[in-house]
Amino acid sequence: MIEALFFYLFAGIMLASGLMVVVSRNPVYSVLFLILAFFNAAGLFVLIGAEFLAMLLVVVYVGAVAVLFLFVVMMLDINFSEMRAGFQKYLPLGLIVGGILVFELVAAMYGDVFKGATLPEAMDISNTRALGNVIYTKYMYLFQVAGLILLVAMIGAISLTMRKREGVRRQSVAAQNLRSRAETVEVVSVPSGSSPENLSTAAVKSTKTTSRNGGNT
Amino acid sequence: MAFQMTDIIPALPEIFLAGLALVLVLVAAFGGEEAGNARRVTRLSLVGIAIAVFLLVQGDAMPSLAFGGMFAADSFAFYMKALVLVGTFAALLLSLRPEGNDDINKPEFALLVMLALVGMMLMISADDLLALYMGIELQSLPLYVVAAMRTNSLRSSEAGLKYFLLGALSSGMLLYGASLVYGICGTTDFAGIAASLSSGDLPVAFIVGMVFMVSGLAFKVSAAPFHMWTPDVYEGSPTPVTTLFAIAPKVAAMALLMRLTYGAFGQIADQWSQVLVALSIASMAVGALGAIMQTDIKRMMAYSSIAHMGYALAGLAAGTPAGAAGVMIYMTGYVFMGAGTFAIILLMRRDGQAATKIVDLKGLSRTHPLLAIGLLVMMFSMAGIPPLAGFFGKWYVFLAAVQAGLVPLAVIGVVMSVVGAFYYLRIIRLMYFEDTDAPLDAEIPAVNKLVLGVSMAVILLFFAGLGGVLTATDTAAIALMGGAR
Numbered sequence: 001m002i003e004a005l006f007f008y009l010f011a012g013i014m015l016a017s018g019l020m021v022v023v024s025r026n027p028v029y030s031v032l033f034l035i036l037a038f039f040n041a042a043g044l045f046v047l048i049g050a051e052f053l054a055m056l057l058v059v060v061y062v063g064a065v066a067v068l069f070l071f072v073v074m075m076l077d078i079n080f081s082e083m084r085a086g087f088q089k090y091l092p093l094g095l096i097v098g099g100i101l102v103f104e105l106v107a108a109m110y111g112d113v114f115k116g117a118t119l120p121e122a123m124d125i126s127n128t129r130a131l132g133n134v135i136y137t138k139y140m141y142l143f144q145v146a147g148l149i150l151l152v153a154m155i156g157a158i159s160l161t162m163r164k165r166e167g168v169r170r171q172s173v174a175a176q177n178l179r180s181r182a183e184t185v186e187v188v189s190v191p192s193g194s195s196p197e198n199l200s201t202a203a204v205k206s207t208k209t210t211s212r213n214g215g216n217t
Numbered sequence: 218m219a220f221q222m223t224d225i226i227p228a229l230p231e232i233f234l235a236g237l238a239l240v241l242v243l244v245a246a247f248g249g250e251e252a253g254n255a256r257r258v259t260r261l262s263l264v265g266i267a268i269a270v271f272l273l274v275q276g277d278a279m280p281s282l283a284f285g286g287m288f289a290a291d292s293f294a295f296y297m298k299a300l301v302l303v304g305t306f307a308a309l310l311l312s313l314r315p316e317g318n319d320d321i322n323k324p325e326f327a328l329l330v331m332l333a334l335v336g337m338m339l340m341i342s343a344d345d346l347l348a349l350y351m352g353i354e355l356q357s358l359p360l361y362v363v364a365a366m367r368t369n370s371l372r373s374s375e376a377g378l379k380y381f382l383l384g385a386l387s388s389g390m391l392l393y394g395a396s397l398v399y400g401i402c403g404t405t406d407f408a409g410i411a412a413s414l415s416s417g418d419l420p421v422a423f424i425v426g427m428v429f430m431v432s433g434l435a436f437k438v439s440a441a442p443f444h445m446w447t448p449d450v451y452e453g454s455p456t457p458v459t460t461l462f463a464i465a466p467k468v469a470a471m472a473l474l475m476r477l478t479y480g481a482f483g484q485i486a487d488q489w490s491q492v493l494v495a496l497s498i499a500s501m502a503v504g505a506l507g508a509i510m511q512t513d514i515k516r517m518m519a520y521s522s523i524a525h526m527g528y529a530l531a532g533l534a535a536g537t538p539a540g541a542a543g544v545m546i547y548m549t550g551y552v553f554m555g556a557g558t559f560a561i562i563l564l565m566r567r568d569g570q571a572a573t574k575i576v577d578l579k580g581l582s583r584t585h586p587l588l589a590i591g592l593l594v595m596m597f598s599m600a601g602i603p604p605l606a607g608f609f610g611k612w613y614v615f616l617a618a619v620q621a622g623l624v625p626l627a628v629i630g631v632v633m634s635v636v637g638a639f640y641y642l643r644i645i646r647l648m649y650f651e652d653t654d655a656p657l658d659a660e661i662p663a664v665n666k667l668v669l670g671v672s673m674a675v676i677l678l679f680f681a682g683l684g685g686v687l688t689a690t691d692t693a694a695i696a697l698m699g700g701a702r
Contacts, residue, residue, distance in 0.1 A: 139347075141285075148336075148355055149351070149355050149358060155242065155325055155328065156358065156359065159325040
């Protein structure tokens with residue numbers, strides 16, 4: 001009873017937020033709704049006893065992928081209204097593709113195409129533990145190769161995006177900490193009634209440059 | 218299941234190279250100034266590959282499976298790994314040369330090539346659908362990055378992006394096919410798949426999955442109609458990267474295709490044979506006809522490699538041990554022809570700038586007689602003129618096709634080789650019968666001489682060592698067809 005209640009709660013919110021991902025005007029809202037959908041999907045996984053998948057969904061999809069999306073949406077200058085312009089035009093095609101997908105899912109569920117595959121027997125241990133039993137033993141080889149692939153992804157991303165540019169100011173913490181107060185801050189007496197613009201420009205300039213550039217190399 | 222030495226020893230070359238790559242990450246990161254450090258990393262990689270060859274040769278010759286049957290080390294793996302190691306060694310060696318505008322002086326280059334090399338070796342040894350996919354990704358990802366390595370060149374970025382998108386698409390197709398195959402057979406193990414195929418009739422879904430997997434791999438070997446990326450990637454990538462592309466990865470992908478078709482799907486050769494016949498004919502035609510109109514030599518080499526893959530697939534389509542041996546002989550010649558040709562293409566410079574148009578080769582016989590002879594040998598070998606290595610590759614491939622009853626395929630293959638000979642001979646004509654007023658740079662670095670010399674020696678003297686090659690490839694083919702199981 002209570003399970004059914006939670007199922008409909010999670011499923012309902014997930015469907016609603018899935019719809020909102022598509023229809024909301026602001027792309028940032030779309031990504032936030034996507035995150036909500038992921039959370040509810042995780043809840044559904046918990047209900048069917050797949051707690052590891054639920055955890056993974058939250059950690060990987062919410063923690064990394066969705067946040068990455070958010071960064072992309074907010075940092076890149078993409079004209080979303082332009083991208084949305086073809087919505088009406090592409091709607092029939094989208095509906096056809098969606099219809100085929102639904103048909104395939106139903107066929108796979110009620111057909112007997114995959115009779116050959118054997119389901120592994122459910123054991124008395126939790127699925128996190130069941131995974132842990134094989135991933136570092138039976139699948140150790142694949143686990144290590146996956147590690148190398150991730151290393152390649154890191155090296156690739158860094159070597160393609162990091163460039164040595166001229167005139168880049170890098171922070172030198174040691175130099176910043178080593179300098180004394182006298183080198184950095186200059187006390188200028190400001191006569192009452194005068195605005196900072198009226199001060200002798202030389203004094204202001206030197207204060208500004210030392211405080212900004214003091215520790216930078 | 219605990220790990221034992223029986224798991225580690227068959228995979229020792231791979232483990233060594235992967236460990237070395239991790240050390241090289243540190244060298245690349247903390248090695249200081251860029252160009253010098255890049256050379257240092259490349260030199261260390263070369264030493265590492267030499268040690269890996271030693272480990273491979275020293276290794277146990279007995280066929281063995283490691284890591285729960287996911288990793289197969291047999292004489293087939295030995296032969297193909299030796300080819301890939303030699304090819305990568307040559308490509309890295311050729312990247313060590315004076316700086317130019319088509320160079321990549323980043324320490325990450327050699328590092329990523331080493332990781333790709335590990336991926337290629339894992340592909341060759343893959344004996345499980347999961348291991349197959351992991352190997353392919355470990356090989357492909359570094360190659361996408363090195364294709365785009367010259368970040369200030371638009372063409373290089375374009376090449377990297379194209380390669381990445383189409384590569385990701387092909388991985389998707391491969392995975393979809395693999396999931397169907399797994400769904401039908403209930404196992405990811407090649408031996409298990411072969412066992413489950415021997416009983417009963419085949420569901421349609423299995424055929425669909427198999428065709429998807431073969432298509433995904435056809436992308437990786439750039440067989441037509443999955444070849445679209447090849448010319449752009451070859452042309453846009455920095456030349457040292459193109460050199461690598463032209464030599465090593467296709468050998469690994471071909472080996473994987475062989476292991477999948479002969480190993481896992483060995484019982485149903487009549488099913489995949491027709492797919493491979495279609496791929497083979499299309500590749501031979503696209504390669505031969507497409508190359509004729511090219512003006513850039515790197516682009517021409519791309520079409521030439523599509524054609525070569527077509528010829529190799531003709532042997533594979535035969536589905537017999539003789540076919541497998543023919544493909545191995547073909548790939549042997551392919552590696553050395555690629556290394557030799559690119560040793561010369563890398564030298565095509567004028568005033569320190571890369572000059573990669575075919576007409577830049579005009580009058581090469583007057584300005585660089587030795588280079589002209591080298592290129593002459595390579596082009597004759599690619600055209601399949603006896604007694605060079607390329608001829609024997611084609612001979613054994615078509616012989617196997619005829620023996621397997623694929624006479625039309627062999628006839629088309631021979632016709633297409635004649636068409637293909639046209640553009641190889643055009644290069645020779647330009648070199649010997651035309652004059653130039655803008656000669657190429659005179660300087661020839663020692664590494665290019667070395668690679669060209671060794672390649673020429675192998676291609677010219679191939680017939681002398683043919684007996685040994687035949688014995689090795691026959692043994693490897695038998696191991697591939699189920700000797701190890």
